[in-house]
Amino acid sequence: MYDLPSEEVGEPGLPDQFHPLQAKLLRLTFQPGNYDPEQVFSAMDLNVYYDENHTRRYKRPDWFGVVGVPRLYENRDLRLSYVVWQEGVSPSLVVELLSPSTQGQDLGQVEAEADGTPTKWEVYEQILRVPYYVVYDRMMEGFRGFELERGATAESPRYVEVEVRENRWWLEGLELGVGLWQGTYENVNRLWLRFYGSSGDWIPTPTEEERQARESAEQREEWERQARESAEQRQEEERQTRESAEQRQEEERRAREAAEERAERFRRLLMENGINPDEI
Template sequence: MVNLTQRQKKLSLTPKREDLPTMYDLPSEEVGEPGLPDQYHPIQAQLLEQTFQPSTYPSDRVFSAMDLNIYYDAENTKRYKRPDWFGVVGVPRLYEERDLRMSYVVWQEEINPFIVVELLSPSTQREDLGQTRRDIDEPPTKWQVYEEFLQVPYYIIYERERDYFRAFHWEGSRYQELEIANNQLWLEELELGLRLWQGRHNRIERLWLRFYDAAGNLIPTEAEEAERERQEKERERQEKEYERQEKEQAQTALQELRDRLIAMGLDPDNLPSNN
């Protein structure tokens, strides 16, 4: 399994957990914040969420979410960022093994996200690409949070209008852009890959970003797995039906032969031997 302790920001001066607000208490950083800008964002993020299945971790120690607040600074508990999608390994799928999360609070979870994906849009492009800076008294940008506060190992940016994605890997203290070959990226630590796929998802045909396994096979969604099982059952049904029809045809042919022999005055059960 991946040892992420070297990539996590040290919070040695953080107050004790019981003294901090929980995910249920933390307020919003912005007032009147708009929701997702279009239909595409949640559908693409859902595909990432359903196919993020690292083989190096059991499924109950993998958490991913779309459009969920990440509270990243114990000294400024109102500050958060909301990635289009992010994945974490080594944490319970359920908060404290029992509840769905309403947000992700890093000083409580004690493990930072391993991968973040931002889906570019005109209103957020400059911030997502780290092309904007803010004053010291303002909340940092997403790029700053992912790179400086959370030190997320993999930061992915997908431009759906031009159908390409870029990948940045946290090395030392900064992001270094990775080379993307054949529109796919292999995450060795998780034995999981990320690539562009032309296909039909949620009844929409287009190019999608999704995960694949070490054999190059796409990780199926729940709907795809259900459809595969349906097709497998249908194939088995058809095979059994074909076998039944063949058996019936053989029995019919045998009966017709017996009837012809009887019509010829021969006993089908006692035919004369050639010897």
């Protein structure tokens, strides 16, 4: 990895602003359900060296993901490129973002070069045998998925296009799905390609997780506030109920005392007039 060039002089850079944003969103949400995050690697616009016999040959996917390799090169360093014969594992998924200059290569519509250098499609399909291949046309707002044909012979694997339903495709071998999401990312609202989990929910980015956690905390605080207010309201109602009961008891006591006082005055009046109240 340290000996092979990570870039070529005069090689064009990224074609537009969309490519790096889209690739970053894929990287942030690429979380296969059956692999430890420390055994998952993904990258954008990184050289993939695929032929140990022709070490200068490489392809540079817009984005690719690999499972079963350390997140860091030899568990200690950020990669300069991805050298398949050293890593021992081919990419599990490649995503190409279509543009006019690369569309022919991305869709396998060009012939191999005269010197025998294989096309991008041939490398993904025949040499690396990447299980899942996605091409996204943001201008047409749609993506196509290709999967290595099951049961294909080891000598001649080939891609077959899958049926993408409702802009979603479940990648069974990764326990992960890829689909189109209408939403705002990096303050841009559009259709983005991103991953979703087995629940069908979009896998959140760290920023989205923080926002969700903050919103959950705020919601919990609101629930707690409402609970406190409800408890205070119940206490107030109970206090008012007690006060009403005490007031009724006081009124009843006063009524009894008034009745007793009237009875006593009447008794005295009778006695003053020589009448024994007990004989009435």
